Amino acid sequence: MTVLDRTRTLWTKQHDLVGDRLQLFSAVADSVEVNAVLYPGSYVDLTPAFIWPSVTFVDVDRRANQFFSDRDGIRQLLREHEADPSAHAVGFLHADYQGPLDLAENSFDLLISLYAGFVSEHCTRYLRVGGHLMVNSSHGDAAMASIDPRYRLSAVITARDGVHRVTSEQLDSYLIPKRDVEVTQEHLHETGRGVAYTRSPFAYLFERLS
Numbered sequence: 001m002t003v004l005d006r007t008r009t010l011w012t013k014q015h016d017l018v019g020d021r022l023q024l025f026s027a028v029a030d031s032v033e034v035n036a037v038l039y040p041g042s043y044v045d046l047t048p049a050f051i052w053p054s055v056t057f058v059d060v061d062r063r064a065n066q067f068f069s070d071r072d073g074i075r076q077l078l079r080e081h082e083a084d085p086s087a088h089a090v091g092f093l094h095a096d097y098q099g100p101l102d103l104a105e106n107s108f109d110l111l112i113s114l115y116a117g118f119v120s121e122h123c124t125r126y127l128r129v130g131g132h133l134m135v136n137s138s139h140g141d142a143a144m145a146s147i148d149p150r151y152r153l154s155a156v157i158t159a160r161d162g163v164h165r166v167t168s169e170q171l172d173s174y175l176i177p178k179r180d181v182e183v184t185q186e187h188l189h190e191t192g193r194g195v196a197y198t199r200s201p202f203a204y205l206f207e208r209l210s
Contacts, residue, residue: 007073010063014044021047024164031155031166032132032205038108040097040123041116046074048112049090050081056091058101068092098122110134113141120145127208136203137194143183145206146175152209156201164202174199
């Protein structure tokens with residue numbers, strides 16, 4: 001198997017596992033102004049690079065390191081998705097996002113947290129004030145962001161029949177626990193999972209305030 005074949009195989013398996021996220025990220029791109037994206041725990045989900053001009057991926061997995069090390073393969077995948085490699089910068093850090101990253105603080109417009117643990121807790125420092133955190137409920141990171149005074153809920157991302165939509169309507173009806181539970185950092189770390197809410201969108205957009 002050639003390096004390009006391995007890269008394409010990893011991408012195909014990722015795409016088959018999580019589905020086509022192009023429309024998801026496109027909906028976010030239509031809603032908030034973003035140039036620079038940070039995606040901790042990305043594995044090989046290259047999709048944001050098809051949309052935004054600068055994306056930095058972070059993952060400790062060796063297969064992700066192999067994938068992003070194939071620069072020719074990455075450029076080929078960009079071209080296949082109508083993204084000019086000369087206009088789309090793809091960076092990768094083979095690192096654990098829970099530790100210090102070789103990145104400037106307050107330098108990204110969008111922080112992505114999808115099925116990757118408490119990304120917001122460790123990586124908000126790299127998100128500029130006024131930037132946005134895109135986060136789902138898996139592993140409790142949406143709940144963590146909801147109690148973080150640096151953030152406010154600005155929109156939710158709904159999904160219906162494979163179509164994602166960003167809306168800021170009736171935001172006060174979200175993030176309401178089904179059970180009488182006090183959401184704290186200690187509780188979230190102890191359970192390691194999301195809070196069951198009365199309404200469950202696909203994901204949330206939080207704006208960083210401070």
